[in-house]
């Protein structure tokens with residue numbers, strides 16, 4: 001109901017599996033359904049964007065916008081923001097297992113940091129979450145809700161954007177479907193698309209902006225030939241699990257009566273066990289010390305995949321477990337988003353092309369080996385039972401590769417399909433304006449020229465903050481002065 005229900009076409013390197021590509025279909029988009037991990041990425045990620053032609057997006061340039069967007073619970077300083085719209089809290093969940101993982105990381109040569117959003121976000125660190133006062137700080141809660149009373153904001157829910165109206169080379173409005181009718185909104189100044197990595201390229205292509213040959217296949221007249229939908233990237237992760245010798249704190253919390261009380265406390269007071277996630281530890285590591293940015297992330301889980309509510313005599317308790325998810329941070333493989341038809345309600349075709357570049361498998365294997373090595377290190381001896389996934393019998397390289405192909409999945413961080421920059425792969429200029437079309441901008445995860453060493457939400461909010469400044473200064477350019485525009489909906 002809150003998910004677009006997208007999945008990829010069969011992935012050739014993953015035994016032709018269709019990979020689920022969850023996206024939030026709700027106000028706040030995926031920020032309203034995500035795991036709330038708040039990670040900005042490594043300074044080197046943004047400096048790399050500049051090398052991709054995204055001038056003005058170096059870490060020095062984006063840092064003020066990260067600060068502006070967040071309210072970090074420990075307060076603001078040169079690096080962190082203290083009074084922005086998005087609440088950021090450190091993980092509250094406590095489990096001795098987490099300390100053991102940090103030790104296991106140290107034994108394996110990985111450092112520990114006190115702030116994974118500091119200037120050197122490397123090694124193990126406690127996860128920070130986009131949570132304020134025990135409640136999700138989504139884009140809708142942080143930005144939209146407080147702005148709803150503004151007279152120049154009109155929110156339509158249940159509408160489906162169908163096409164950008166373009167006259168000549170200028171965007172003049174947007175057509176959307178609402179309750180079965182097609183409606184056009186006329187833009188006084190500019191049109192801004194924020195439909196995400198899969199649906200923003202769809203909207204552009206339906207509007208004649210995209211690869212000319214592909215548009216012609218569907219009878220769409222190409223207005224501007226651009227590599228819209230290309231350059232698709234996503235983080236791939238493995239799920240490795242072990243049984244836990246004795247049930248841990250999360251397992252105890254999952255007893256039905258305890259969790260019911262916790263849910264009530266969370267609802268009424270925004271506090272207590274139900275406001276804490278059973279993880280709280282991430283690591284961003286370099287498998288080679290010479291790398292500029294980390295190439296592997298480890299996500300620690302203090303619950304097994306089958307964790308659920310239980311109650312004595314009525315529903316048996318599940319066997320407790322714990323896990324580690326190694327993720328490939330900078331895949332070389334590139335996929336694409338294509339139209340399925342010229343109809344706006346048809347989902348796009350997604351080809352991730354995961355593992356099509358052999359180097360990606362090599363890095364994932366490295367992540368797998370290091371994760372298993374850490375999990376088998378002495379500090380975890382008191383916790384570790386039998387290996388559940390992939391299982392002790394998966395030992396040889398070919399067995400591991402086979403298991404990877406059978407089980408690897410995305411952690412839902414698609415990006416890059418409307419990349420900003422310069423050169424042949426750019427769709428947008430560094431001011432996020434669609435090349436070759438006036439008054440049309442994109443502001444969402446699709447604009448990233450390449451993936452960052454982080455979960456994407458904090459970076460998307462930073463992009464939106466920076467875009468707001470660009471839009472304000474663009475408004476001055478268009479009108480000569482700051483004025484509020486009107487809005488005219490007309491049936492098409």
Ligand SMILES: Cc1cc2nc3c(=O)[nH]c(=O)nc-3n(C[C@H](O)[C@H](O)[C@H](O)COP(=O)(O)OP(=O)(O)OC[C@H]3O[C@@H](n4cnc5c(N)ncnc54)[C@H](O)[C@@H]3O)c2cc1C
Pocket residue numbers: 022023024025026027028029030031033034035036037038039159160161162194195196197199200411412413414443444445446455456457458460
């Ligand atoms: C399950 C899950 C877990 C995640 N966990 C984390 C995490 O812990 N930390 C983190 O940092 N990131 C996480 N992410 C990723 C992060 O949430 C996204 O990268 C980010 O929210 C993307 O923002 P966006 O604005 O690009 O797109 P979206 O958030 O997807 O927003 C797009 C919006 O446009 C709307 N839309 C799309 N098409 C149309 C149309 N045709 N008409 C009208 N509206 C349309 C959608 O309904 C949606 O509201 C997760 C994502 C998922 C799905």
